[in-house]
Amino acid sequence: MTSQTGNTARGRIDLRSDTVTQPTEAMRKAMAEAEVGDDVYGEDPTVLRLEQLAAELLGKEAALFVTSGTQGNQVAIATHAGRGEEVIAEAEAHIFYYEAAAVAAIAGAQIRQLKGTHGALDPDDVKAAIREPNVHHPRTALVSLENTHNRAGGTVIPLENLQAIRRVADEYGVPVHMDGARLFNAAVASGASAKAIAETVDTVQICLSKGLCAPVGSLVVGPREFIERARQWRKRMGGGMRQAGVIAAPGIIALTKMVDRLAEDHANARWLAERLAELPGVTVNLETVQTNIVIADIGLTGLSVPEFLARLQDRGVLATSFGGTRIRFVTHHDVTRADLEAAVPAISRVIAGA
Numbered sequence: 210m211t212s213q214t215g216n217t218a219r220g221r222i223d224l225r226s227d228t229v230t231q232p233t234e235a236m237r238k239a240m241a242e243a244e245v246g247d248d249v250y251g252e253d254p255t256v257l258r259l260e261q262l263a264a265e266l267l268g269k270e271a272a273l274f275v276t277s278g279t280q281g282n283q284v285a286i287a288t289h290a291g292r293g294e295e296v297i298a299e300a301e302a303h304i305f306y307y308e309a310a311a312v313a314a315i316a317g318a319q320i321r322q323l324k325g326t327h328g329a330l331d332p333d334d335v336k337a338a339i340r341e342p343n344v345h346h347p348r349t350a351l352v353s354l355e356n357t358h359n360r361a362g363g364t365v366i367p368l369e370n371l372q373a374i375r376r377v378a379d380e381y382g383v384p385v386h387m388d389g390a391r392l393f394n395a396a397v398a399s400g401a402s403a404k405a406i407a408e409t410v411d412t413v414q415i416c417l418s419k420g421l422c423a424p425v426g427s428l429v430v431g432p433r434e435f436i437e438r439a440r441q442w443r444k445r446m447g448g449g450m451r452q453a454g455v456i457a458a459p460g461i462i463a464l465t466k467m468v469d470r471l472a473e474d475h476a477n478a479r480w481l482a483e484r485l486a487e488l489p490g491v492t493v494n495l496e497t498v499q500t501n502i503v504i505a506d507i508g509l510t511g512l513s514v515p516e517f518l519a520r521l522q523d524r525g526v527l528a529t530s531f532g533g534t535r536i537r538f539v540t541h542h543d544v545t546r547a548d549l550e551a552a553v554p555a556i557s558r559v560i561a562g563a
Contacts, residue, residue, distance in 0.1 A: 221522075222548045222555075225529045227391075227419040227474070227501060227541035235466070236423065236459035245454035248274070249444075255454030259461050263415065263428045266464060267407035271436040273429045274457055276448055278303075278390045281414035281427040282353075283311045284446065285386050288439045289412070290350035292317030297338050298353040299325040301360040303388055315446070318350060327497055328358025329366045332373040339381045352378050355388040356395045356406065360531075362494070363478075363502030363539075365395045371409035385409070390416040390427070394500040397471045411435070420471050420501060421463035422542050425456050470542070474501040477540040477549055484553045485538075488560055501540045508534035510560050517559060524555040 223229050232240070246252035260272040275281045282304050290296055296312055298305055300322040304312060312318050323334050340346040352374065356366040378385045387410040389395070396403040407413050412431035417423035429439055443449060450456075482503045486493040490510030493503065507517055514530045521528060531537040540549070 221525045221527055222544060222552045223527045224538040224540070224544060224552065225527050226537075226539050230418075230420070230422045230542050232424045232459050233422055233462070233467075233542075236462050239458035239462055240424075240455050243454040243458035245452035247451050248453045249449040249451065253450075253452065253454045253457065255461070256450075256457040259457040259464075260428065262461060262464055263430050266403055267413060267415070267430045268404040269407065269413075269430045270433040271431065273436050273439050273443060274450070274453065274460070275414075275427050275429060275443055276425065276450070277418075278388070278414060278416040278427045279308045279311065280443070280446060280448055281416075281429045282308065282386075282388050283315050284439050284442045284448070285412050285414055285429050285431070286312055286318070286351065286353065287316040287442045288435060289384055289386060290316050290318040293347055294318045294350035295321050295340065295347040296351045296353050297321050297323060297330075297335060297349060299323060299328055299330055299355060299358065301328075301358075302353065302355045303359055303390065304353055304355075306360060319347065321349075325358075325361070327364040328355060328361030329364075329370045330354070330374060332370070332377050335374050336377045336380075339377075339383060349381070349383050352383055352385045353388065354385065354410065355390075357391040357398075357500050357502075359390075359502070362497035362504045363391065363394065363500040364497050365399050365499050368399065368401045368405060368409070371406065375409045384411040386411065387413040389413045391419060391500065393468045394420055394471050394475070397468065398475055398500050403468075417460040417463045420474055420541055421467045423456075423459040423463040426460050428460075467542070471501070474540045474542070475499075477501075477544065477546055478503050478538075480546065481538060481540065481549050481553070484549075485556065488553075488557055490560055503538040503540075504531055505536045505538065506534050507536055507560075512560070520559045521556060524558065526552045526555045 263272040482498040
């Protein structure tokens with residue numbers, strides 16, 4: 210059910226991102242009643258419960274609560290990699306595209322971009338990109354993967370692909386990190402457990418504030434010794450939180466109550482994608498619509514992206530530019546099938562100029 214404080218209650222259908230989701234009533238109640246303490250001292254019992262829960266769900270020793278997915282990725286990368294070293298990542302990975310060059314600014318490392326297929330790297334390309342010891346080369350400090358892959362359209366990286374890259378990395382002694390901002394979308398869509406996916410990497414970052422509906426927060430999960438070092442990087446980035454149980458409490462609900470319902474978002478995205486593909490001038494690659502993200506190319510409509518988005522907003526529907534002539538639509542907890550049934554005619558009218 211759409212939240213009464215959500216986007217459609219404001220008279221609009223917000224398909225820009227799953228980050229716009231509102232916390233559920235259960236989450237709001239948990240926030241009000243959360244037991245708290247000083248997290249920097251390791252004394253917030255609700256944060257400790259959240260971290261233990263995340264570690265258990267992903268089959269790792271420990272977890273660290275952080276403010277955002279970007280902070281989680283950068284804490285992890287800075288713990289893995291240092292100045293003058295190299296991180297292998299897919300060419301349009303979030304850590305390259307949307308994190309303000311933080312790998313260079315914080316860790317002092319550089320990203321070596323490899324072109325993937327629907328976000329998945331070829332293990333042979335990863336093997337070829339790992340640097341041999343040479344005075345001219347940076348040390349390959351990390352392989353970073355993204356699952357699901359945002360700019361590829363929310364695609365799921367196949368478990369077999371992750372396992373093959375893991376074998377390559379192990380051969381060369383290179384750790385693997387996963388930007389798992391939408392890891393649970395990948396698990397629900399693929400049928401593989403979140404633990405099985407996390408097993409293919411050393412460390413993983415998961416977001417609580419996207420499809421899982423928590424208002425804020427992410428977690429870095431991995432070996433206990435790594436997490437203790439990562440805790441210092443969190444502090445360096447200003448991420449040491451005090452009575453953080455009030456924001457950790459909805460994260461517990463996110464992980465225990467909100468995962469299975471992601472299948473509804475996926476079904477809604479598929480429904481939307483199929484309707485958009487029928488509209489004149491709109492192109493959708495249905496192969497990439499695997500979770501809750503739909504990328505539509507409006508290049509043949511004759512409308513510019515800013516013009517299309519402005520007209521769509523006038524009709525009460527929000528979406529976002531995704532580069533070139535592409536528009537991104539994201540389904541989530543606060544958008545129902547009825548909302549989408551209203552959005553499609555609005556999109557059609559925009560294209561028709563009505």
